[in-house]
Amino acid sequence: DVQMVDEVQVEYFDSNTQRIITKQDWADQLCNDKPRELESETERKKGQQQVFKGNIGTLKKRFNQTGGAHIVQRMYGCEWDDEDGTTEGYEQYGYDGEDFISLDLKTLTWVAPVHQAFPSKLRLDHDTAQNQYKKNYFNKECVDWLKVYLVYGKSTLQRTERPRVSLLRRSPSSPVVCHATGFYPDRVVVFWRRDGQELHEQVDPGEVLPNHDGTFQVSVDRCLTAVPQEDWGRRYECVVQLKGIEDISTPLDPAHIRTNGGETITSLLSSSLVLLVVAAVAVVVGVFLYRKKNDSEKRHKPVDSDTSSENTEGQKLAPEYQPLSTGQS
Template identity: 85%
Template structure:
């Protein structure tokens, strides 16, 4: 990387007193896809996958070790079997609803997908809760429940028959509200207790600067962090850069941690700013993760504080641009949709 002599790497954590925990269930029904199961359910706690079910195996695969203990300790000792039977029921309902939607859209063949996202959220500080149930068809929004009014929102005209039918089911809609704001939250709290060592752990990011050629964008890559609360950005002369910056989304790693990259187009940096020497070796970055106190960085040209100074800086770059990774130590944190979801979706 000839264009850059060094890097200012900014990594710091901050405590957030309030944490919003989440339980999510993603259901996917498909038609016309021979290589994909006709029905799949994935359950997530604080965006960490905890189980998987599909129509091919018709069984629940637990994705976290602590989920074995969770189901073993549930009253009756057969809760995993009961949960499996419920998902088989969801599978049959999904097949019926796929046929309903294909008729609504006047479709006879081809590949089609019905998606459902349901879940709940719980603020562990003030105790507030929220929930949602949304449906999509072939990648477009189809139907969603408004928990405040207990009515259904239909963004496409093919969903109006479903809206009219469901809006009149007041007892059913009240049952859904009770599930999303209470039953789901109670289930979530149990899962959080069993998975505390995994869901509330903290793993610090490893950050590197990458560039394929002197004219290509510079990539600030942070990986290996958990939870997924992270912000990566570029700064120059203490000011955050927005133009010519291509922010990436946080993606999962195979080991359960996360990664993210943010690209900087070098044309965003005036050519007259290229030059000079740098400070801060990589070892200072690693040590600084555990000691986020203020520390100035010395410019080797004259002993002055680097223009990208920040109390959590550890590397500087000759173009006076800083790759900044702000990592939250807080853990961002859904019982599966139960009896109410056994009824026809549409």
């Protein structure tokens, strides 16, 4: 059982020691301030282990499996937009790496993408009281806890770290990549611009990835063929937008593009000119520029993942984990 807020791990449950292990100093303080919640949450997680074991047995029968290693996973959480106050919640189950069943909070019904999940859907849909409770939990209690986390972890979760931006290229014939790294939070927008206008054609959005130090990185590229090099720095630029800081604009200057060998494009072109004079070889280089735009979410979000192998007094940190069958099939 692992709990995260805005991609930052807060705690996990160690099934061997039967204890909740915190991963942040501010989470230690939260546990010290709310010992009753810590105790009740620990007992809840202990009980979930047995339910998980039962669910694995149920699903092995549903999928006609007799042995081997199998995994049941549950992921749930809520999202809160601190600008407009909107919230969202979700709960979903997976089995052996594939979607098994998920809750639709709008209709308060369960969605079964595989026929082996239909018996679970019928049972869970019938429990209208539990589904109504989940709706209240994801829209209210979960969000209240999220706000508590943001207060305790303000120095970590609400910090802003400015990205470092580089222009990279593997070889003279490969795309020019705008690489932003070291930023926090992960809700960043990176795009290429020409003559002040954002480019959309031939876009392949880059994925925001975590760094080992808790910050994030993203690479963005876009293809522009037959663009004269004299137009690069004059017309094209990479723009990085992160809430809390001014836009970072990096002109597409050949002198600032780094290659795998550590040289800049300018030095590579100079070497090519020498080669041209000595060997009288003409080289035509196609110029490519690629872009990916990251559509990261603006919302704060805690995520809790269970895997087998403001005033929050009295509130639950998580909704109850349910058996996926009645014990019959």
